[in-house]
Amino acid sequence: MGQKLTKETIFDKEFHVDFKGYNAIEVDEFLDDVIQDYEFFQSIIEQQQELLDKYEETLAQQRRSLLELESKNRVSQEFPSQFSHVDILKRISRLEQAVFEGNNQ
Numbered sequence: 001m002g003q004k005l006t007k008e009t010i011f012d013k014e015f016h017v018d019f020k021g022y023n024a025i026e027v028d029e030f031l032d033d034v035i036q037d038y039e040f041f042q043s044i045i046e047q048q049q050e051l052l053d054k055y056e057e058t059l060a061q062q063r064r065s066l067l068e069l070e071s072k073n074r075v076s077q078e079f080p081s082q083f084s085h086v087d088i089l090k091r092i093s094r095l096e097q098a099v100f101e102g103n104n105q
Helices: 007-012 024-078 085-104
Strands: none
Touching: 007 024
16 A cells, blocks of 8 residues: 655645635644654655665675675685695605705705
8 A cells, every 4th residue: 555645745635615614724734734744754764764775785795795705615615725734844844855955965
């Protein structure tokens, strides 16, 4: 169900004058109050929509970050580092041997 009234439709509303009708000044004052309420509620709706948009954007950024982290985690699990600590130590040991044997000659 959509909005039936806007502040403009309320403001522009014309009532037929009847012999035993309502006081036109009272009706206008009441409608002015209704218009003020509509403006107030419209501003609240706009503020809430802005907050919702902001939160949805933040949520989208968080989801992108989560997907990126999950992707990095998956890659690191699928392809562990090329060299383990033992491999690196063995390589250093071989390099030291080559350097020191080269100095002894």
